[in-house]
Amino acid sequence: MNKPALQPSRASESGRSLDVETERLLTASQALLAANAHHMAEGIEHLRLKAIVHELPDFLYVKDRQSRFVFANAVTARSLGFDRASALAGKTDFDLFPMGQATEFYRIEQEIIATGKPRLDMETTAFSTSDGKPIYRLTSKMPVRNDSGDVIGLIGISRDITERKRQEQLRRSQAELLEMIAKSEPLEMILEALVLMVENELTDIRGSVLLLDHEGTRLFHGASPNLPAAYSRLIDGIAIGPKVGSCGTAAWHGKPIFVNDTQTDPLWEDFRGAAGQFGLRSCWSTPITTSQGNVLGTFALYSGTVRDPTQRELEMIAMATHIAGIAIERKRTEDRIYFMAHHDDLTGLPNRAFLKENMAKILFKARRNGRKVTVAYVDLDNFKQINDSRGHGAGDELLKELTARMVDGLRASDMVVRLGGDEFLLVVVHQSRHDTGIMRRLHELQKMIAQPITIGGSEVSVTSSIGVAAFPSDGETPEELIAAADAAMYKAKEFGRNRMQYHSHGPDAAGVVPLSEQEELRNAIGSNQFFLEYQPQIDVASGRVVGVEALVRWRHPRNGTLPPGQFIPLAEESGLIIPLGLFVLNEACRQGKRWQTMGLPPMTIAVNVSARQFSDPALASHVAEALEASGLDPQWLELELTESTLMHDVPRALHVMQALKALGVRLSIDDFGTGYSSLAALKTFPFDRLKMDRSFVEALPRDETTVAIASAVISLARRLRLAVVAEGVETDEQLEFLRESRCHDAQGFYFSRPVGAGQIATMLAAGL
Ligand code: C2E
Ligand code: MG
Ligand code: MG
Numbered sequence: 001m002n003k004p005a006l007q008p009s010r011a012s013e014s015g016r017s018l019d020v021e022t023e024r025l026l027t028a029s030q031a032l033l034a035a036n037a038h039h040m041a042e043g044i045e046h047l048r049l050k051a052i053v054h055e056l057p058d059f060l061y062v063k064d065r066q067s068r069f070v071f072a073n074a075v076t077a078r079s080l081g082f083d084r085a086s087a088l089a090g091k092t093d094f095d096l097f098p099m100g101q102a103t104e105f106y107r108i109e110q111e112i113i114a115t116g117k118p119r120l121d122m123e124t125t126a127f128s129t130s131d132g133k134p135i136y137r138l139t140s141k142m143p144v145r146n147d148s149g150d151v152i153g154l155i156g157i158s159r160d161i162t163e164r165k166r167q168e169q170l171r172r173s174q175a176e177l178l179e180m181i182a183k184s185e186p187l188e189m190i191l192e193a194l195v196l197m198v199e200n201e202l203t204d205i206r207g208s209v210l211l212l213d214h215e216g217t218r219l220f221h222g223a224s225p226n227l228p229a230a231y232s233r234l235i236d237g238i239a240i241g242p243k244v245g246s247c248g249t250a251a252w253h254g255k256p257i258f259v260n261d262t263q264t265d266p267l268w269e270d271f272r273g274a275a276g277q278f279g280l281r282s283c284w285s286t287p288i289t290t291s292q293g294n295v296l297g298t299f300a301l302y303s304g305t306v307r308d309p310t311q312r313e314l315e316m317i318a319m320a321t322h323i324a325g326i327a328i329e330r331k332r333t334e335d336r337i338y339f340m341a342h343h344d345d346l347t348g349l350p351n352r353a354f355l356k357e358n359m360a361k362i363l364f365k366a367r368r369n370g371r372k373v374t375v376a377y378v379d380l381d382n383f384k385q386i387n388d389s390r391g392h393g394a395g396d397e398l399l400k401e402l403t404a405r406m407v408d409g410l411r412a413s414d415m416v417v418r419l420g421g422d423e424f425l426l427v428v429v430h431q432s433r434h435d436t437g438i439m440r441r442l443h444e445l446q447k448m449i450a451q452p453i454t455i456g457g458s459e460v461s462v463t464s465s466i467g468v469a470a471f472p473s474d475g476e477t478p479e480e481l482i483a484a485a486d487a488a489m490y491k492a493k494e495f496g497r498n499r500m501q502y503h504s505h506g507p508d509a510a511g512v513v514p515l516s517e518q519e520e521l522r523n524a525i526g527s528n529q530f531f532l533e534y535q536p537q538i539d540v541a542s543g544r545v546v547g548v549e550a551l552v553r554w555r556h557p558r559n560g561t562l563p564p565g566q567f568i569p570l571a572e573e574s575g576l577i578i579p580l581g582l583f584v585l586n587e588a589c590r591q592g593k594r595w596q597t598m599g600l601p602p603m604t605i606a607v608n609v610s611a612r613q614f615s616d617p618a619l620a621s622h623v624a625e626a627l628e629a630s631g632l633d634p635q636w637l638e639l640e641l642t643e644s645t646l647m648h649d650v651p652r653a654l655h656v657m658q659a660l661k662a663l664g665v666r667l668s669i670d671d672f673g674t675g676y677s678s679l680a681a682l683k684t685f686p687f688d689r690l691k692m693d694r695s696f697v698e699a700l701p702r703d704e705t706t707v708a709i710a711s712a713v714i715s716l717a718r719r720l721r722l723a724v725v726a727e728g729v730e731t732d733e734q735l736e737f738l739r740e741s742r743c744h745d746a747q748g749f750y751f752s753r754p755v756g757a758g759q760i761a762t763m764l765a766a767g768l
Contacts (some may be wrong), residue, residue: 001391006419016685056075056284058074059072059076059159061073062155065471066092067106068089071089082352083202088626094106100529101126105159107475108141109141109154113154118141118142135164137161138158141155141156142154144701150207158470174757175320177194181327191222191223194324197209197320203215205303207223207301210235211328215345219236221233222324230278234274242257245268245314246262247298250286250297253652257284260277260306280302284301284308285300342357346396346399347400347418350416352419355425360413360480362427363477365537366430371430371431372430372470372471373427373481374430374468375425376468377488378425379464380402380449383399384422390455390460406426406448410445411634411768416428426442428441428513440516456648463498465492465500467485467487488502489501512582518576521571522558522576524676525579525583529556530580531555532550532588535746535747537549537746538747539737540743545763546603546745548604549747550587550605552580554567577613585702589605589626590632591605596632598761600765603605619660620659621655633664638666638667639693641670642669643678653685657686667688668686668690668691669687672692673692673693679716682716683720689723689724690717690723690725691724692713692725693728696726697738698730700734701736710741714743724743726746728749730748730750736749
């Protein structure tokens with residue numbers, strides 16, 4: 001040790017007297033710190049040294065054998081909460097640190113003192129009392145000896161390496177994030193990890209990533225693991241703009257928007273309440289951009305206090321924005337690659353690869369829901385010639401136009417796939433169990449394809465050959481179905497192109513292309529394939545037949561007798577209901593009159609009138625003509641209307657009904673209870689009868705609610721002087737209930753199914 005430079009004043013400054021040994025140590029340490037001082041002038045040189053020691057950024061202190069502080073430089077004192085270095089003298093780590101840590105320090109120091117061996121470069125961790133974050137130090141402790149070589153204490157030097165540690169940690173986290181990006185982990189997970197990393201680095205900060213949609217107009221949730229869920233939901237999907245909080249505005253302008261008080265800043269006017277409610281006082285948002293500077297979203301930090309971001313926060317924002325940009329851009333690129341791999345460049349339609357990935361799913365769902373799927377293989381007949389004669393540019397134009405027509409001709413839920421060249425596949429999932437309109441739509445689509453197209457100033461037209469197969473009857477797997485449709489398409493070509501061909505298994509099925517269902521229906525009307533059945537309506541009190549309902553059937557040449565549910569919807573859609581309805585009306589009137597001329601007791605004949613018929617301005621004149629032609633007295637004809645028919649246009653409905661009433665016919669409301677069931681409608685419209693729907697009667701008399709409603713409807717109808725017919729009576733109990741509720745009439749299988757005119761005559765003659 002060097003020559004002592006005594007400074008006894010330290011001990012007295014602290015107001016405590018130190019023991020002799022300590023005094024000596026102090027002396028020794030001063031000597032140490034003032035190394036080489038004796039070579040220089042006393043006084044000024046000494047002061048300079050002292051200043052250096054206290055200016056040192058590292059911690060420097062001397063302790064005695066009992067591990068009490070003898071000397072410490074200013075940094076050490078400050079880090080422990082003292083403003084004067086001298087205030088530390090005499091204190092031990094037990095006065096300054098938590099028990100566990102102090103014990104550990106003490107153990108090491110006592111070992112150094114006992115063995116005389118230094119401990120160099122120890123890493124220690126303590127936790128900050130202010131924010132709980134770890135503080136890392138690199139510490140060396142060395143024994144201090146007196147002239148006789150005895151250890152009289154130790155000298156400690158330590159350096160705060162927290163920042164270095166943090167940087168290391170940060171780099172590790174960044175590396176992990178980049179690895180996640182490289183491994184194509186889900187974007188949400190990457191963004192969430194990013195926000196958590198940033199939050200972990202900072203104090204009292206909550207982070208958020210919002211993603212800009214492809215249109216560049218709205219921001220959607222990206223990651224905000226620690227923002228209140230209610231708040232995140234609130235801002236999810238907000239439209240960006242020049243005054244939409246920090247993020248909406250940042251995305252709008254493409255530059256950072258730092259708001260230090262959400263409660264006063266005008267940008268937050270519309271979101272003040274929400275931010276205030278959740279204690280989000282400042283919000284600093286930065287746009288996340290592509291390498292070309294296009295906005296992809298925003299990265300924002302929220303703080304609970306009114307302030308600007310610190311330097312450290314700014315650094316974190318810059319880092320996080322950068323990484324988020326890489327992650328989002330990467331995801332977008334992947335999405336684009338996926339799209340490109342699954343879609344056709346020219347038309348933008350999904351391609352074979354897409355079909356392969358999705359068809360199995362479509363079939364799986366259809367099977368579960370008991371739905372049919374129709375697959376149509378479309379091949380253009382003369383595309384090659386056009387392509388060859390007019391050039392590829394014209395060919396491309398043509399394909400684009402035809403694509404648009406096909407997409408227009410189908411529903412959004414259907415799929416149009418370009419298989420390659422001039423081949424397309426249409427996949428149509430049936431919306432209901434009997435989707436009668438599909439073949440009609442395909443026929444129309446075929447016609448649309450054949451419409452001329454103007455390319456380069458002149459018209460061209462292409463026809464198509466279409467092969468149709470259905471799931472599950474023609475194939476259960478995507479491969480089977482497509483093969484079946486493909487085979488059918490080849491047949492269509494063989495049969496002379498511009499045709500549609502169904503796939504069928506049988507050897508005889510190779511034949512003619514069937515007509516579209518609509519054409520079939522039209523022909524059927526022309527060739528008398530329709531006939532009527534009649535279902536009796538019984539007076540509940542007397543048991544006598546008081547009327548019949550005429551119900552149409554289709555004697556189909558191949559499929560047998562079809563119930564109305566299988567063709568009325570198509571007839572309605574196509575307008576063929578008008579001629580069909582005319583047939584029913586005339587036939588029913590003629591039959592009614594015929595029974596009367598046979599001498600049977602007169603009764604009401606009810607005819608169903610559908611919505612499309614009701615909106616036909618000629619309805620009243622058609623009715624008048626049918627009555628006239630048959631000679632039936634109008635009082636025996638009843639027209640059944642449904643509520644939905646009337647509600648579209650109430651004034652017009654009233655007008656038409658009045659015209660019908662003027663003819664002397666009766667009007668009834670059919671299927672009451674299935675539609676609006678508006679009691680007001682009963683009062684508004686001039687009805688004679690109310691037909692309580694079968695679904696109601698079905699639930700009688702078990703279901704209490706139905707019983708209550710049915711009773712109410714019956715008694716209300718009585719008060720309105722409407723007769724009630726209960727439809728679909730099948731059991732004794734139902735009839736019993738109706739009798740008790742004083743329901744007038746009943747119709748249903750209990751009495752009779754719909755039957756031919758001859759059987760009705762027999763029933764009436766027998767006086768049923
Ligand atoms: P709707 O007018 O409600 O006719 C009553 C339907 O209920 C008939 O079915 C009848 O067979 C059935 N039904 C009657 N009693 C019972 C029963 O006890 N149990 C069960 N389960 N069913 C019963 P249908 O003949 O299949 O007619 C269905 C619908 O087709 C009719 O319902 C009507 O809306 C429509 N429709 C029938 N014929 C024509 C027509 O000529 N023109 C128009 N526009 N529509 C018609
Ligand atoms: Mg009816
Ligand atoms: Mg009905």
